[in-house]
Amino acid sequence: MATVLDSVRAFFAPATTYTIDAETSADVVARETLLDRAMGPDRRLKSSEKIRRSRLPAEGLALVARDGDGHVVGTVRLWNIEAGIAADGQPIDALLLGPLAVDSAHEGKGIGAALMKAAIAEAQKRDHGAILLVGDAAYYERFGFFADKTRHLVMPGPSDRARFLALELKAGWLDGAAGMIVASGRKLA
Template sequence: MAAVLDVVRALFAPASTPAFVIDRETPADVVAREALLDRALGADRSKKSSEKVRKDRFPAQGLALVARDRVGHVIGTVRLWNIEAGVSREGQPVDALLLGPLAVDAAREGKGIGSALVRAAIVEAKKRGHGAILLVGDASYYERFGFFAKKARHLVMPGPFARERFLALELKAGWLHDAAGMIVASGRKFSRPAQRTVV
């Protein structure tokens, strides 16, 4: 009987390893990340305004993060992208980051994975000296991290977007104070192989 109780205790004891960890994305994560985004965001995800900004660009250096379960599977993802958040009053581009997409495996929702990814992204962006992060998302979710529509009121996304869902967080006080204009991609580009025409 004691042996059976030991097995039961082992089954229900708190795990010695966390349920998930936040890690840097690696090239080996690409297929799993893309499959997760397709499941979470649907086939039309490439038509969003944010995707126009991210198209053919690499994420910002060190700012592509994943959540992994205990055996290393990708169960969440977030990336940040270099952008110009309009221009300052003096006409200078205002460097910033665009957050997204954020996605968590549906079977793991409600376990704090999305929040952990956003917090880790903010901390890492601060460490790297960035001034602000913008995103398009639900204010009711992102306000807890300090993102507010008021900070992005003089900025616009390319293509259609919902003004109340366009939010910003200043990592450095006043960074977006006089920024106005269109969000433009400024990150490193990658080139697609040229398509050959068969005659």
């Protein structure tokens, strides 16, 4: 049975192809190099990065875009978090998306959008309820991310409220969610 990742393939010009695939251990150096170039030297100081520290991405939710030669030209990962607590006092499981990055030589080819669509589809397939992120609202709104569902949630450390966005994969998942975002999920060995 084909998965979402198997079926996501984009063609924008005869000579320009890429595929979206699951990240492998062989992609680590290329991914980190890409993130360093795209995000700059201070990328590890961001609030989102602090949540991800010492954790593994959510199961099956670390994706890369590969060019026709198999080189990593884009990356996105999603991480297990608790998105505050519900009215009944129970923690709300969700995902934190990021970072999303595309090699500057491949920008404008739809790779970032393809990575976003594949990540959202895979999260839905894996029965997650919501995805949160800190990012450019003008970019992420086209994928359904808005600030209204995060108004009672708080990122640890400094962050821009207008850039703290959420997408519910299940209607009402974040209704009543309030409190601090904290890491959950698998820890690094």
